[in-house]
Amino acid sequence: MSPEALSELISAIAHDLAAAGTAGELTADLIPPVEKIAVMRPKDRAHGDWATNIAMQLAKKAGMKPRDLAELFAPELEKNDGVKSVEIAGPGFINITLDSASAAGIVDTVLEAGAAFGRNEHLNGKTLNLEFVSANPTGPIHIGGTRWAAVGDSMARVLEANGAKVVREYYFNDHGEQINRFARSLVAAAHGEETPADGYKGAYIDEIAQRVIDEAKADGIDVLSLPRVTAEDGSEGDSEQREEFRKRAVPMMFAEIQKSMKxxxxxxxxxxxENSLYQDGEVEKAIADLRERGDIYEKDGATWFASTKHGDDKDRVIIKSDGNAAYFAADIAYYRNKRHRDVNPADVAIYMLGADHHGYIGRMMAMCAAFGDKPGENMQILIGQLVNVMKDGKPVRMSKRAGNVVTLDDLVEAIGVDAARYSLARTDYNQSVDIDLDLLASHTNENPVYYVQYAHARSCNVDRNAAAAGVTVDGADLALLDTEADGDLLAALAQYPSMISLAGDGREPHRVAHYLEDLAGRYHKWYAAERVAPMALTDAEQRLPEAERAALEIAKNPEPARAAARLRLNDAAKQVIANGLDLLGVTAPEKM
Incomplete structure (x- = not known):
């Protein structure tokens, strides 16, 4: 019996108790929905298979002591098929022990659902716009953006597993001063000059500059001979040469970023x-909308957003006195665009921002409220912390192209996509993380991604060995899955659906990795303790005393019905591990 099935059973009993008037002042409308009824695994297996605090949760509403209410639940729970015993502990915890067949019923559930096991419709009907990475198109994706790529895509997969329609979006900052600095850096590189003080450095700048020269030449243009100075004071200004570099280089960088992401x-x-917001008049539309709502005013020749009306610490300039738009103008237009698109308008706009963006939260939430939306509901902002890449216990700067930073491509080259994605997604993005290149390149159980993938590969090997030995699932009796190792593995499988719900609601994809590592640990212990395919005794084991030898003979050569049941359990574990790895965008190898 799964925790979800138990929750439904407990909810039904709570309603029955209320209807019968045996739970004090409790009425059916005060009973929480099934998904709010906690069914958990006791820390000590001696306390049962599952535990619930429903009596403590409802005691105040029922006008009763928790233990007295628990005593009403216990006999009703014991009446149900699959429940072996119910005990009350402490102030009112209800501990539930299932019979072996019922506990093992999760195996059938997993194998029948396959890749769909654990998925639910919790967020069905919701469109979530998830914007992540969104690095400037002025260089390769650095390690911070790489973390958001791993976390963001894993989060999208988890949200989809909860029934949501997820729109993965990359905001391409191709408007503004950073693009001007990029173009100036390219022009300097093309002429063999020093990088401007505020420019971009790295071998990739030289590469892109040369590609621009070659591409322009193929089009019959000598880009270096184009006018470079336009301003009267001799400064570069918006010269024809720089515009040619900008026009050609930005799409090149864009294509590189797209390739790296894929x-x-x-x-x-x-x-x-971003540039489309200006070209399509979205900025003007957004300002006009806020003006109509009474949140725009003019002061000192500039146009201001009255964000303090909605909780911000100060009002914000959106059109500067020189007539140019402040960066926040695009933010306003972009949010409005997300919410009002013709295709997939966002019910929830989720922004995944770097650690240096804490100061943006107040103004962003104020803007959300100004449009009549609910901050924290229609707009959600997640802030990710820093990543340190370590080797031999020391921070490393190993980029061949980007100078003094580590890029996505560098990390993948060093440890591979699987290890990179898993290691970045397994830590809560609210915490900084150290990436140990030596550890993640190793094939030992100390490497968390290897530890989980090896469990899947082992389960595939069990299938191969079983097939070679003629073991099949025919005649499987799941009630024979009655050892401690069986029970631990079954309990872990049963917790997978609730973990997915928690990971989705909390926007916490790292829960998936933590779950997988726990499941892999239980699987490895089960693998060491239980046999599926028969195994001959070793010479040393043959010389053991008769009683020990006989016990080993039974353990290594389970009867067909037990072997078949274990083979099904093995396959259920294999399926759940594969499902979980897929949520993290990590492969599930059959051999390692």
Whole structure:
């Protein structure tokens, strides 16, 4: 019996108790929905298979002591098929022990559902726009953006597993001063000059500059002979040469970023260009909308957003006195665009931002409220912390192209896509993380991704050995899955669906990795303790005393019905591990 099935059973009993008037002042409308009824695994297996605090949760509403209410639940629970015993502990915990067949019923559930096991419709009907990475198109994706790529795509997969329609979106910052600095850096590199003080450095700048020269030459243009100075004071200004570099280089960098993302198994649904907000009049529309709502005013020759009306610490300039738009103007237009698109308008706009963006939260939430939306509901902002890449216990700067930073491509080259994605997604993004290159390149159980993948590969090997020995699932009796190792593995499988719900609701994809590592640990222990295919005794074991030898003979050569049951349990574990790894965008190898 799964925790979900138990929750439904407990909810039904709570309603029955209320209807019968045997639970004090409790009425049916005060009973929480099934998904709010906690069914958990006791820390000590001696306390049962599952535990619930429903009596403590409802005691105040029922006008009763928790233990007295628990005593009403216990006999009703014991009446149900699959429940072996019910005990009350402490102030009112209800501990439930299932009979072996019922506990093992999760095996059938997993194998019947296959890849769909654990998925639910919790967020069905919701469109979530998930914007992540969104690095400037002025260089390769650095390690911080790489973390967001791994976390963001894993989060999208988890949300989809909860029934949501997820739009993965990359906001391409192709408007503003950073693009000007990029173009100036390219022009300097093309002429063999020093990088401007505020420019971009790295071998990739030289590469892109040369590609621009070659591409322009193929089009019959000598880009270096184009006018470079336009301003009267001799400064570069918006010269024809710089514009040619900008026009050609930005799409090149864009294509490189898209390629890196695809190779990292991150496929965006929308690549949104910031520049389109200005070209399509979206900025003007957003300002007009806020003006109509009474949140725009003019002061000192500039146009201001009255964000303090909605909780911000100060009002914000959106059109500067020189007539140019402040960066926040695009933020306003972009949010409005997400919420009012013709295709997949967002019910929830989730922004995944770097550690240096804490100061943006107040103004962003104020803007959300100004449009009549609910901050924290229609707009959600997640802040990710820093990543340190370590080797031999020391931070490393190993980029061949980007100078003094580590890029996505560098990390993948060093440890592979699986290890990179898993290691970055397994830690809560609210915490900084150290990436140990030596550990993640190793094939030992100390490497968390290897530990989980090896469990899947082992389960595939069990299938191969069983097939070679003629063991099949025919005649499987799941009630024979009655050892401690069987029970631990079954309990872990049963917790997978609730973990997915928690990971989705909490926007916490790292829960998936933590679950997989626990499941892999239980599987490895089960593998060491139980046999599926028969195994001959070793010479040393043959010389053991008769009683010990006989016990080993039974353990290594389970009867067909038990072997078949274990083979089904093995396959259920294999399926859940594969499902979980897929949520992280990590492969499930059959051999290692």
């Amino acid at each position: 190779e990292f198994r991150v496929n965006f649904d929308v690549w949104f260009h």
